[in-house]
Amino acid sequence: MEIKLSQTFIAVDDHDKALGFYRDVLGLEVRNDVAYEGMRWVTVGSPSQPDVAIVLEPPIxxxxxxxxxxxxxxxxxxxxxxxxxxxxxxxxxxxxERIQAAGADVLQEPMDQFYGVRDCAFRDPAGNELRFAQPKGA
Structure with a gap:
């Protein structure tokens, strides 16, 4: 039996601001944009991971x-x-440097963690924490 991640969901309060961040700053591609009953879901993902998607959804x-x-x-x-x-x-x-230059809210500057990665953290326009990591020494 094989199990793989397909989608994950992030709540956003303004899809247009979220798109400006996820698409324009992070470079994710927009894969779908659906409206239903006054709500909106925008699916984005990394071009290098076509089988994994992030769905930007309403808080509820x-x-x-x-x-x-x-x-x-x-x-x-x-x-x-x-x-x-x-x-x-x-x-x-x-x-x-790229994300900070775009004006994102910095939570943590790059630092080496004891558990084997170098990482940093930001908040997206809705306030969600996003972490970016690479293995130490990479």
Whole structure:
């Protein structure tokens, strides 16, 4: 039996701002853009991983959710307490410089971690934590 990751989901509060970051800053390709019942899902992915997708979705993708739950999700998103994604890169320092130059919110400058990677971290426009790592010595 083989199991592989196909999709992961990241909550965003503004799909156009998210696209400006994921497509224009990170260089991910847009694979799908779907609207349904007042909501929107945009699928992006790395050109080097055609079988793995990141779906940018509303904080709560349910048209029947209560206003209180919708507000709670928006507050968690604003605090950066929802999802995050870790990316593998071939040059953490160059990746950091490019993303920082685009004005992204820096959480951690590149540093060597005791568990064998050099990594850095940013927040996307919605507040999600994104980490970028390469194996130490690479």
């Amino acid at each position: 993708a349910d048209p029947n959710v209560s206003d209180a739950d919708r507000q709670a999700a928006a507050e968690l998103l604003a605090k950066g307490l929802l999802r995050g994604v870790n990316f593998a890169v071939d040059d953490v320092d160059a990746t950091f």
